[in-house]
Amino acid sequence: xxxxxxxxxxxxxxxxxxxxxxxxxxxxxxxxxxxxxxxxxxxxxxxxxxxxxxxxxxxxxxxxxxxxxxxxxxxxxxxxxxxxxxxxxxxxxxxxxxxxxxxxxxxxxxxxxxxxxxxxxxxxxxxxxxxxxxxxxxxxxxxxxxxxxxxxxxxxxxxxxxxxxxxxxxxxxxxxxxxxxxxxxxxxxxxxxxxxxxxxxxxxxxxxxxxxxxxxxxxxxxxxxxxxxxxxxxxxxxxxxxxxxxxxxxxxxxxxxxxxxxxxxxxxxxxxxxxxxxxxxxxxxxxxxxxxxxxxxxxxxxxxxxxxxxxxxxxxxxxxxxxxxxxxxxxxxxxxxxxxxxxxxxxxxxxxxxxxxxxxxxxxxxxxxxxxxxxxxxxxxxxxxxxxxxxxxxxxxxxxxxxxxxxxxxxxxxxxxxxxxxxxxxxxxxxxxxxxxxxxxxxxxxxxxxxxxxxxxxxxxxxxxxxxxxxxxxxxxxxxxxxxxxxxxxxxxxxxxxxxxxxxxxxxxxxxxxxxxxxxxxxxxxxxxxxxxxxxxxxxxxxxxxxxxxxxxxxxxxxxxxxxxxxxxxxxxxxxxxxxxxxxxxxxxxxxxxxxxxxxxxxxxxxxxxxxxxxxxxxxxxxxxxxxxxxxxxxxxxxxxxxxxxxxxxxxxxxxxxxxxxxxxxxxxxxxxxxxxxxxxxxxxxxxxxxxxxxxxxxxxxxxxxxxxxxxxxxxxxxxxxxxxxxxxxxxxxxxxxxxxxxxxxxxxxxxxxxxxxxxxxxxxxxxxxxxxxxxxxxxxxxxxxxxxxxxxxxxxxxxxxxxxxxxxxxxxxxxxxx
Amino acid sequence: xxxxxxxxxxxxxxxxxxxxxxxxxxxxxxxxxxxxxxxxxxxxxxxxxxxxxxxxxxxxxxxxxxxxxxxxxxxxxxxxxxxxxxxxxxxxxxxxxxxxxxxxxxxxxxxxxxxxxxx
Ligand code: SF4
Ligand code: SF4
Ligand code: SF4
Numbered sequence: 001x002x003x004x005x006x007x008x009x010x011x012x013x014x015x016x017x018x019x020x021x022x023x024x025x026x027x028x029x030x031x032x033x034x035x036x037x038x039x040x041x042x043x044x045x046x047x048x049x050x051x052x053x054x055x056x057x058x059x060x061x062x063x064x065x066x067x068x069x070x071x072x073x074x075x076x077x078x079x080x081x082x083x084x085x086x087x088x089x090x091x092x093x094x095x096x097x098x099x100x101x102x103x104x105x106x107x108x109x110x111x112x113x114x115x116x117x118x119x120x121x122x123x124x125x126x127x128x129x130x131x132x133x134x135x136x137x138x139x140x141x142x143x144x145x146x147x148x149x150x151x152x153x154x155x156x157x158x159x160x161x162x163x164x165x166x167x168x169x170x171x172x173x174x175x176x177x178x179x180x181x182x183x184x185x186x187x188x189x190x191x192x193x194x195x196x197x198x199x200x201x202x203x204x205x206x207x208x209x210x211x212x213x214x215x216x217x218x219x220x221x222x223x224x225x226x227x228x229x230x231x232x233x234x235x236x237x238x239x240x241x242x243x244x245x246x247x248x249x250x251x252x253x254x255x256x257x258x259x260x261x262x263x264x265x266x267x268x269x270x271x272x273x274x275x276x277x278x279x280x281x282x283x284x285x286x287x288x289x290x291x292x293x294x295x296x297x298x299x300x301x302x303x304x305x306x307x308x309x310x311x312x313x314x315x316x317x318x319x320x321x322x323x324x325x326x327x328x329x330x331x332x333x334x335x336x337x338x339x340x341x342x343x344x345x346x347x348x349x350x351x352x353x354x355x356x357x358x359x360x361x362x363x364x365x366x367x368x369x370x371x372x373x374x375x376x377x378x379x380x381x382x383x384x385x386x387x388x389x390x391x392x393x394x395x396x397x398x399x400x401x402x403x404x405x406x407x408x409x410x411x412x413x414x415x416x417x418x419x420x421x422x423x424x425x426x427x428x429x430x431x432x433x434x435x436x437x438x439x440x441x442x443x444x445x446x447x448x449x450x451x452x453x454x455x456x457x458x459x460x461x462x463x464x465x466x467x468x469x470x471x472x473x474x475x476x477x478x479x480x481x482x483x484x485x486x487x488x489x490x491x492x493x494x495x496x497x498x499x500x501x502x503x504x505x506x507x508x509x510x511x512x513x514x515x516x517x518x519x520x521x522x523x524x525x526x527x528x529x530x531x532x533x534x535x536x537x538x539x540x541x542x543x544x545x546x547x548x549x550x551x552x553x554x555x556x557x558x559x560x561x562x563x564x565x566x567x568x569x570x571x572x573x574x575x576x577x578x579x580x581x582x583x584x585x586x587x588x589x590x591x592x593x594x595x596x597x598x599x600x601x602x603x604x605x606x607x608x609x610x611x612x613x614x615x616x617x618x619x620x621x622x623x624x625x626x627x628x629x630x631x632x633x634x635x636x637x638x639x640x641x642x643x644x645x646x647x648x649x650x651x652x653x654x655x656x657x658x659x660x661x662x663x664x665x666x667x668x669x670x671x672x673x674x675x676x677x678x679x680x681x682x683x684x685x686x687x688x689x690x691x692x693x694x695x696x697x698x699x700x701x702x703x704x705x706x707x708x709x710x711x712x713x714x715x716x717x718x719x720x721x722x723x724x725x726x727x728x729x730x731x732x733x734x735x736x737x738x739x740x741x742x743x744x745x746x747x748x749x750x751x752x753x754x755x756x757x758x759x760x761x762x763x764x765x766x767x768x769x770x771x772x773x774x775x776x777x778x779x780x781x782x783x784x785x786x787x788x789x790x791x792x793x794x795x796x797x798x799x800x801x802x803x804x805x806x807x808x809x810x811x812x813x814x815x816x817x818x819x
Numbered sequence: 820x821x822x823x824x825x826x827x828x829x830x831x832x833x834x835x836x837x838x839x840x841x842x843x844x845x846x847x848x849x850x851x852x853x854x855x856x857x858x859x860x861x862x863x864x865x866x867x868x869x870x871x872x873x874x875x876x877x878x879x880x881x882x883x884x885x886x887x888x889x890x891x892x893x894x895x896x897x898x899x900x901x902x903x904x905x906x907x908x909x910x911x912x913x914x915x916x917x918x919x920x921x922x923x924x925x926x927x928x929x930x931x932x933x934x935x936x937x938x
Contacts, residue, residue: 222882719885719921
């Protein structure tokens with residue numbers, strides 16, 4: 001086309017100078033309100049003032065775990081820049097990261113505790129608020145539950161865990177990570193006997209082939225994807241294979257885009273294994289030395305049933321490329337291509353995934369199968385040859401999975417049902433023997449079912465305490481799992497948060513929280529990297545730290561005589577001493593920062609981490625580092641060394657000399673990993689005549705989860721101000737819809753109207769629609785299905801059946817939060 | 820792409836500007852359109868938009884294509900390997916791309932149309 005195009009720089013690759021300038025400019029603007037100046041040059045960024053103090057912190061948003069530098073002047077954040085010292089992001093951030101400082105400054109921060117009295121929220125004092133919580137607990141300790149988050153800091157999760165399991169002997173504590181990473185956890189546990197990836201992001205720097213299993217990395221882990229594309233800019237070859245149920249921003253960069261029908265990834269993985277066996281290109285050496293075989297059973301347990309290699313091969317017989325094509329829609333020749341690729345020894349293959357495989361009615365099984373093809377083919381155990389799950393949340397690993405804030409776990413990979421694990425935990429916590437409760441609590445979906453069911457009808461959770469999460473928008477099937485709380489008079493919802501949300505709407509007590517750098521914190525990202533930061537600014541009004549709230553509640557319970565708040569010597573569970581050895585009453589807010597509570601809790605928690613070889617270094621090591629990947633092991637010279645590659649002798653100090661690879665937490669106790677067979681099975685709901693379309697949900701680049709923070713940042717809100725539904729142009733044409741028309745989506749659980757965006761950011765195939773979940777005015781989770789993976793209990797947000805009709809013409813936009 | 824994006828954006832993807840600090844932009848739009856009051860983004864003005872690569876997220880290797888997605892004029896912004904490029908002869912100068920650009924420093928400059936700049 002003979003057109004005249006001018007841009008300030010005509011090539012996408014920028015010079016080092018431009019990049020540095022960009023990073024510098026990025027510094028100030030993101031936190032200052034940006035005045036839109038359309039004409040004339042953007043005013044030059046002011047020089048960084050000498051009285052601006054810069055300190056490090058991990059980004060508040062996704063599991064990538066980039067580091068930012070936060071500039072503070074006069075008690076306010078005035079700048080954010082990418083931290084060039086951080087290995088994860090080397091100074092780059094995504095659009096959310098550049099604006100992370102502004103999430104503190106939305107106009108409607110919650111600043112006062114509020115109690116619902118006669119249907120109205122009234123401001124009360126913190127003393128009253130803490131007393132209300134403590135008395136609710138005391139009235140029925142076993143009917144109290146905590147619902148937290150993969151955005152909890154390590155100390156926050158650990159304190160809650162201790163209050164619940166050690167103090168109240170109550171296991172009803174869950175994190176929203178149940179909705180997010182639970183299937184990855186059960187996958188790792190059933191394959192390796194221990195949670196979390198063996199590899200790390202370094203695999204992405206060395207792999208020849210990157211397979212994305214339902215992972216829109218360009219939007220969900222953007223800086224990681226940039227890191228991969230950087231390699232192409234440097235002239236390196238990397239082949240990207242994008243398996244997906246819809247074309248995304250990521251697909252644009254893929255060498256192969258393979259579109260499959262929802263749920264049929266199970267068949268594809270089996271098809272690859274089938275070909276490896278049939279052609280004899282599986283790694284006999286790796287299998288003989290390092291693998292054992294298992295199958296899923298009708299009961300869908302974590303342990304499954306051991307089978308022989310011959311049985312395993314027999315199970316796979318049916319998954320011929322033609323059969324797989326029939327199930328998945330992926331052409332047989334592409335399945336053969338994948339089979340050949342995995343059969344080659346001269347390429348390094350890294351698989352990554354996130355919600356596509358985890359929020360899956362057979363989430364555990366698809367996780368097992370993807371690990372399985374890597375093990376079977378021997379694409380395991382060299383840098384660049386790795387199956388690695390990515391986390392959505394910044395501390396899904398660090399807090400939810402490692403601290404173990406799930407209903408069946410104790411810290412450090414222990415389970416409540418194991419008497420030995422309980423004994424170890426009782427010893428570390430100095431509890432009387434037998435204090436810990438052996439029975440797992442309710443998992444998330446069950447927990448909310450019980451909370452939303454009348455007490456006399458078996459709803460035996462009466463008081464629910466939530467922190468750092470917004471279940472009123474993020475749970476599936478919201479009418480059933482959240483909204484039906486309304487009108488149940490004896491149910492009491494306590495919400496700790498920073499802004500009004502869909503969850504605070506139904507709250508009986510609201511506790512205003514400090515966020516991100518308004519408090520000390522520790523996060524743990526996708527690659528086992530533990531990251532620390534210090535408080536840099538004060539929270540607004542009367543907002544306080546979540547961790548303080550937990551300790552203050554425990555203290556109030558102690559004062560009211562709850563016996564569980566004492567250890568076996570009668571000492572309060574949360575006792576902290578300063579350097580002089582004096583006890584500091586940190587439950588008094590004025591005294592909370594007299595000691596570093598995070599540091600004290602972390603040092604206690606560290607004692608739990610050795611059992612599963614997830615050793616953490618002392619707190620002060622993390623102060624110096626931009627995160628360290630566990631196990632962090634002390635060297636002869638006293639220094640602390642992180643581990644990039646677990647189970648591999650060349651890097652993991654816990655592997656026996658000469659073993660090469662050793663799965664030292666093997667469930668079969670013989671250092672072997674389990675290669676699983678699991679069949680393709682139909683999803684719980686499939687489109688039919690009444691509900692003819694697939695509905696999938698997810699995030700967009702600009703917004704974090706339910707949008708409570710990012711929708712209050714003007715730039716992010718302007719960029720994507722409203723939710724929408726994506727549909728294939730031919731489906732839209734058939735229905736007579738035009739771009740922007742209001743359409744009505746209806747499932748068996750609910751309905752809503754929203755605008756249509758054809759050929760927008762994502763491109764669903766025919767017969768399928770996609771809706772992001774960030775917009776609280778358009779609660780897509782009113783429609784989603786609450787069916788869960790039978791092993792991980794994680795709901796499937798990625799597929800259910802929906803009907804699409806023309807919306808009513810009343811197209812007034814519902815009112816939303818103000819910015 | 821044959822589907823017009825005009826409907827779409829007038830209905831929902833416009834930034835929520837009512838009575839906000841964005842007043843300056845709205846004035847800018849009227850001025851850019853060479854008139855007063857509401858004007859259609861499809862009418863060619865004496866202005867064009869230019870991307871300042873040093874501020875643009877996509878140029879820096881971060882992901883962004885908001886201007887491309889939100890430009891109401893078909894083909895005025897093209898995307899090549901994720902990097903946007905404004906076709907000055909098609910661009911009407913409506914300024915929507917400027918309003919929606921989420922870069923820390925707004926990467927879009929709306930400037931006078933002149934020889935070599937889409938005139
Ligand atoms: S990629 Fe994730 S961690 Fe990095 S800047 Fe973006 S949101 Fe933050
Ligand atoms: S000013 Fe921007 S949004 Fe408007 S036509 Fe030109 S490129 Fe498109
Ligand atoms: S919206 Fe702004 S930052 Fe994003 S691609 Fe366009 S010019 Fe670049």
